[in-house]
Amino acid sequence: MLGSVTLVPVGGIAEVRPGDELAVLLSEAARRQGTPVASGDCVVVTQKVVSKAEGRLVALDADDLDARRELIEAEAARVLRRRGDLLITETRHGFVCANAGIDLSNVDDGWAALLPVEPDRSAKHIRDALRAHERVEVAVVVSDTFGRAWRHGLTDVAIGVSGIAAVLDLRDSLDERGRTLRVTEVAIADEIAGAAELVMGKAAGTPVAIVRGLDRSWFTDGAARDLVRPASEDLFR
Amino acid sequence: MLGSVTLVPVGGIAEVRPGDELAVLLSEAARRQGTPVASGDCVVVTQKVVSKAEGRLVALDADDLDARRELIEAEAARVLRRRGDLLITETRHGFVCANAGIDLSNVDDGWAALLPVEPDRSAKHIRDALRAHERVEVAVVVSDTFGRAWRHGLTDVAIGVSGIAAVLDLRDSLDERGRTLRVTEVAIADEIAGAAELVMGKAAGTPVAIVRGLDRSWFTDGAARDLVRPASEDLFR
Numbered sequence: 290m291l292g293s294v295t296l297v298p299v300g301g302i303a304e305v306r307p308g309d310e311l312a313v314l315l316s317e318a319a320r321r322q323g324t325p326v327a328s329g330d331c332v333v334v335t336q337k338v339v340s341k342a343e344g345r346l347v348a349l350d351a352d353d354l355d356a357r358r359e360l361i362e363a364e365a366a367r368v369l370r371r372r373g374d375l376l377i378t379e380t381r382h383g384f385v386c387a388n389a390g391i392d393l394s395n396v397d398d399g400w401a402a403l404l405p406v407e408p409d410r411s412a413k414h415i416r417d418a419l420r421a422h423e424r425v426e427v428a429v430v431v432s433d434t435f436g437r438a439w440r441h442g443l444t445d446v447a448i449g450v451s452g453i454a455a456v457l458d459l460r461d462s463l464d465e466r467g468r469t470l471r472v473t474e475v476a477i478a479d480e481i482a483g484a485a486e487l488v489m490g491k492a493a494g495t496p497v498a499i500v501r502g503l504d505r506s507w508f509t510d511g512a513a514r515d516l517v518r519p520a521s522e523d524l525f526r
Numbered sequence: 527m528l529g530s531v532t533l534v535p536v537g538g539i540a541e542v543r544p545g546d547e548l549a550v551l552l553s554e555a556a557r558r559q560g561t562p563v564a565s566g567d568c569v570v571v572t573q574k575v576v577s578k579a580e581g582r583l584v585a586l587d588a589d590d591l592d593a594r595r596e597l598i599e600a601e602a603a604r605v606l607r608r609r610g611d612l613l614i615t616e617t618r619h620g621f622v623c624a625n626a627g628i629d630l631s632n633v634d635d636g637w638a639a640l641l642p643v644e645p646d647r648s649a650k651h652i653r654d655a656l657r658a659h660e661r662v663e664v665a666v667v668v669s670d671t672f673g674r675a676w677r678h679g680l681t682d683v684a685i686g687v688s689g690i691a692a693v694l695d696l697r698d699s700l701d702e703r704g705r706t707l708r709v710t711e712v713a714i715a716d717e718i719a720g721a722a723e724l725v726m727g728k729a730a731g732t733p734v735a736i737v738r739g740l741d742r743s744w745f746t747d748g749a750a751r752d753l754v755r756p757a758s759e760d761l762f763r
């Protein structure tokens with residue numbers, strides 16, 4: 290159907306180890322399941338496997354709450370709010386999220402996964418490696434699971450972007466009545482990350498999804514740093 | 527491909543008027559384009575056409591900034607922040623959004639569209655009408671376009687939900703290591719709304735999308751009010 294988009298989970302990826310080339314692991318897994326990565330796809334990769342491939346792992350006893358808090362405080366640029374064990378932080382990248390984005394689930398006991406140092410660069414690395422190994426021109430989004438200030442539940446959002454706009458500026462578009470639309474900067478990279486989450490599940494061992502059929506005009510330069518609202522513009526921090 | 531999800535835009539829906547039965551308009555449009563609504567689908571409908579069908583339209587000269595501000599203040603339960611023309615409001619439903627969710631684009635000149643009085647009921651009405659007219663058992667999400675406190679760009683989120691969980695509680699799930707996952711209340715209704723937006727566009731005259739292939743176990747009772755974080759739990763309001 291013209292204009293439709295398909296979300297394809299990519300499973301069967303072995304445990305990711307520091308130094309692994311994710312582009313190779315994910316493209317082999319996609320081929321094995323009969324859905325090879327193709328030019329024009331947007332490949333969404335969860336932060337956890339990116340952090341593992343980049344060796345962003347530190348020793349941490351998850352039951353040692355003091356050590357946990359100290360690690361979070363060391364990783365965060367700023368702690369915005371505290372409630373019990375939960376710290377709402379601003380990371381060095383400018384992301385606002387719980388516990389500086391440090392992840393304890395699906396990591397070996399005694400270890401924690403930190404956010405990539407520069408997730409836009411991580412996305413570009415995967416994209417470049419897919420081009421080199423598979424001869425495909427794709428976009429890449431690195432996703433992570435964040436809470437929201439006003440709404441219950443978590444959603445996946447983009448923390449790294451390469452090859453696609455993060456925010457699509459439709460401010461000058463005309464609506465059907467030929468009137469200029471007012472507020473239409475759409476955070477498509479976040480919507481792509483959230484869409485991919487719908488087929489990944491949380492405990493299903495599916496750290497990658499292919500988003501196929503997105504508007505080709507969106508495949509331009511973009512970066513997740515475009516999604517960061519600086520504290521100076523912020524009405525609530 | 528097993529486990530994949532397809533997002534299908536439904537175009538060709540005529541201008542919606544107060545009293546129109548959206549379920550009939552959208553199912554006829556979906557059939558005309560060769561993608562009839564089927565049981566197990568989640569149908570996403572934008573707030574604007576729901577508000578129009580429900581007659582939630584008020585006269586407003588968009589250039590009269592005082593009248594506009596007065597309407598927003600009358601519609602809002604609370605104004606949280608002001609910056610220039612922008613008011614960040616809490617609606618009577620508990621949603622935090624700009625300008626009490628009042629919409630001026632794609633509405634006839636001289637008119638504004640207010641949010642549905644009870645969007646969960648709006649979603650249930652469409653779902654019941656699809657069952658009655660088309661003999662299909664679907665979920666319905668009413669979507670709207672909101673900003674976020676910490677991130678640039680807008681995303682579509684769920685303001686009305688029927689027949690599917692709004693927040694999926696995976697807190698008791700085990701990760702691949704058999705360890706209980708910590709933070710996994712996933713706002714799937716918001717991710718579904720955002721995913722649908724990827725095929726709707728903003729100026730494309732496509733107020734409906736079909737999301738096909740979602741996990742059947744998610745089709746339980748759900749309501750967008752489950753997504754509302756009450757002010758009492760809020761760290762930032």
